[in-house]
Amino acid sequence: xxxxxxxxxxxxDTNARIVVNGDRVxxxxxxxxxxxxxxxxxxxxxxxxxxxGGTVTALTLGPPDADxxxxxxxxxxxxxxxxxxxxxxxxxxxxxxxxxxxxxxTGLGADVVYCGKTAADTGAGSTGPGVAERLGWAxxxxxxxxxxxxxxxxSTPVEGGSARVSVSxxxxxxxxxxxxxxxxxxxxxxxxxxxxxVNVVSADAPSSTxxxxxxxxxxxxxxxxxxxxxxxxxxxxxxxxxxxxxI
Amino acid sequence: MSESVIIAEVNKGTVAAVTxxxxxxALALGTTPTVVxxxxxxxxxxxxxxxxxSKTIAVKGDCFTNYDAASWAAxxxxxxxxxxxIAAATPxxxxxAARVAARRGISIVQDVVAIEGMxxxxxxxxxxxxxxVSLSGDAAISVRANxxxxxxxxxxDVSVVDQxxxxxTAVQEIIARASARLDVSEANIIIxxxxxxxxxxxxxxxxxxxxxxxxxxxxxxxxxDTWDDIPHSMQVGQxxxxxNPNLYIAVGISGAIQHLAGMRSSKYIVAVNKDADxxxxxxxxYGIVATWEDALPVLESAFSSMMA
Numbered sequence: 001x002x003x004x005x006x007x008x009x010x011x012x013d014t015n016a017r018i019v020v021n022g023d024r025v026x027x028x029x030x031x032x033x034x035x036x037x038x039x040x041x042x043x044x045x046x047x048x049x050x051x052x053g054g055t056v057t058a059l060t061l062g063p064p065d066a067d068x069x070x071x072x073x074x075x076x077x078x079x080x081x082x083x084x085x086x087x088x089x090x091x092x093x094x095x096x097x098x099x100x101x102x103x104x105x106t107g108l109g110a111d112v113v114y115c116g117k118t119a120a121d122t123g124a125g126s127t128g129p130g131v132a133e134r135l136g137w138a139x140x141x142x143x144x145x146x147x148x149x150x151x152x153x154x155s156t157p158v159e160g161g162s163a164r165v166s167v168s169x170x171x172x173x174x175x176x177x178x179x180x181x182x183x184x185x186x187x188x189x190x191x192x193x194x195x196x197x198v199n200v201v202s203a204d205a206p207s208s209t210x211x212x213x214x215x216x217x218x219x220x221x222x223x224x225x226x227x228x229x230x231x232x233x234x235x236x237x238x239x240x241x242x243x244x245x246x247i
Numbered sequence: 248m249s250e251s252v253i254i255a256e257v258n259k260g261t262v263a264a265v266t267x268x269x270x271x272x273a274l275a276l277g278t279t280p281t282v283v284x285x286x287x288x289x290x291x292x293x294x295x296x297x298x299x300x301s302k303t304i305a306v307k308g309d310c311f312t313n314y315d316a317a318s319w320a321a322x323x324x325x326x327x328x329x330x331x332x333i334a335a336a337t338p339x340x341x342x343x344a345a346r347v348a349a350r351r352g353i354s355i356v357q358d359v360v361a362i363e364g365m366x367x368x369x370x371x372x373x374x375x376x377x378x379x380v381s382l383s384g385d386a387a388i389s390v391r392a393n394x395x396x397x398x399x400x401x402x403x404d405v406s407v408v409d410q411x412x413x414x415x416t417a418v419q420e421i422i423a424r425a426s427a428r429l430d431v432s433e434a435n436i437i438i439x440x441x442x443x444x445x446x447x448x449x450x451x452x453x454x455x456x457x458x459x460x461x462x463x464x465x466x467x468x469x470x471x472d473t474w475d476d477i478p479h480s481m482q483v484g485q486x487x488x489x490x491n492p493n494l495y496i497a498v499g500i501s502g503a504i505q506h507l508a509g510m511r512s513s514k515y516i517v518a519v520n521k522d523a524d525x526x527x528x529x530x531x532x533y534g535i536v537a538t539w540e541d542a543l544p545v546l547e548s549a550f551s552s553m554m555a
Contacts, residue, residue: 014485015504018375025376036486094345095354122371123489124357125338126345129316133349138415139316141342153419157338157430157480158314159258164419171415177479177486209384210354213366216377218511226523226534230541236517236533237549244515244532246494247460247553 001053005105006045006078007115007127008060010069011035014120023214034069037116039076040175043182044146045114046077051148054111055079059104061097067198075185075193082108082199089205091212094126096205101127102134103203112152113172117142128174138171144178250330251278254323254347255295256340257286258433262294265335267397270297272390273333274398275362282403283327285311285319289407296403303403308411314339318412320346326408332387338432341389348387355387356380360394360512373485373508391491393435393514428454431483434463436494439483439510441467443499443520444539447476452543453498459550465490467500484509496546498539502527519543 012018012030019026034042045056057080058073060066070081084104089096105113113132118125125141132139143154151168155178185193227235241247251273256263262284273280281302284292292305306326310318324347332351334344336358348355360377361368367388368379424430431437438453438460450464457464465483483490485508495513500506502518502525510516511530518531521538528534535542 012372014373014508018372020376025372093354094348094356095352098349120373120485122357123373124345124355125341126348126355126357129320129342129345130349130355132317133320133346137317139342139346140416141316142338155422156314157432158421159433161421161423163313163421165416166419167416169415179479206352208354210356210380210382210386213379213381215371216379218370218374218377221530221532224516224528224530224532224534226528226531226536228523228536230535230537230545232535233519233537233542233545234549236535237546237553239533240494240515240517241553244494246515247550 002048002111003109004045004048004054004056005108005110005113006041006056006058006073007101007113008038008042008058008069008073009035009119010060010062010066011120020215020217023216025215032068034072035116035119037118037175037177039182040177040180041114041116042073042076042078043180044173044175046183047146048112048148048152057082057108059084059101059108061085061100070198071193071196072185074196075189076183077189080199081196082201084201084203086202086205091208092205093208093210094124094130096208098127098130098134100203100205102131104201105131105135107201111170115172115174117174117176125174128172132172135170135172138167138169139174140165140167140171141174142176143173144176144180146173249278250328251276251280252327252330252332253280253282254332254334254340254344255282255284256335256337257284257291260291262291264397265392266295267297267400268392268395269333269335269390270299270398271395272359272362274299275395276331276365278331280333281328283323285323287311289405292405293403296401297398298401299398300401301404303405305405305407306410307407308409310411310414313418315414315416316342316346317415319343320350321412322410323347324350326410329385331385334387334389336389336391344387344389351385353385353387357389359388359390370512373489374511375508391512393491393493428457429463431463431465431481431490432488435492436460436462437465437483437490437492438462438496438498439465439467439500440470440498441500442469442473443501444470447474450477452539456543456547456550459547459554467503467506469503497527498543500527501525502530
């Protein structure tokens, strides 16, 4: 029966206003949540377990503050919750994060890993394929409509449409939303999550070669032109050609 | 001068235009680029010659028949020299670049929109802030389209490397999109509708304009959540697709922060909304305060006569 790991990340609520103070974003006032695509990963992992048995372990990387998203995952229905951390880590770059997560996944003896297609903070989408490469595993990204008949079959976008792709060996699946409805925690789950223990593990991370220089508000856009009435659409099309040179 | 490796973007068997922009990004980094073209037929690489590029490598392998991240990364890595890896910030190339970076034990910076020396800027928090990082070593980067100028074409000096990788996934079937229309993630022009369109049937008016312009049709989250006939694959925004086309036309979309996050980096934004106070107007280059019923026929005939 599969040993399933789902990667979760603690991010600011996507409705939060992002404030910049000095040359760094100030996140002291934001509400923290599980990254939205990670919820699709949790749902897919739980569906996999329902189809094939096994266990689902939620894994995050971060300081003790990150325990909250693990407890949220526990309340939704994962079996075990694990956090990988070392107090010597400051700002890890993607190389450090992926190395540490890959070590933790290996330590857990996982057969399959689910994660969100991107995290809501960086939007990068590097962790799934990067961890897979370090494990020597297959990876499929931006997936929807997972089914579990023998191996794992998922849909993934390809040029001009989508492909149904099946994988038989160990794999990291990065999940998109599709038509998925995620389950919400129930009272029993929330009570269990309160008592749940977070298993903290350590790992080695290579030193960072990417350093944050500054974080700034997005560049302000110069005020546009606003026209009243439908007939102005003609003028707008002319401007798109003559002023913007876009058509 | 240090070296870089550009992973060419290949669409429908030809080198895509964004590849020329990657050359400019490589030069902005002060690197000498080699262009690597993943292909099953090496003649594709003939289209990958650019000013400033001395070497083009066609990586020819069976694994490139369908996309399989593991085998693509293995073959591209084996055929590429050392240096900074540069790819287009498309979903597939971001994915393969992340694996190539991991193979080499180097870091990756995605969605770069500005380069100054070794400092790279990318949007974070879905564009609600920008982050600049500095590189102190080889890394992989992906670069957004429509940011850097296209390098001029040149004759390609192609060397062919036969290199495949172990394919780890099996494609069972490919389901073509019902319409021939582009996906929002592939299009240079996007026209999107929101709940203000009133019903999913009314999206046919957007499709008409899309057909005139060769554009894709997108939708806001509100429209996708409200109408089952508008699939999630059309959704532009934080839990949908992030796009940065040359032209984005938002029709009946109020401009929720969710939606802005997915399209604010579009080069030009046109908004059509009957509510003059809709937040979308503060992000639009050109705003039209009118109902879509009144504005779309005028837009369509103006675009048609221009394209004729």
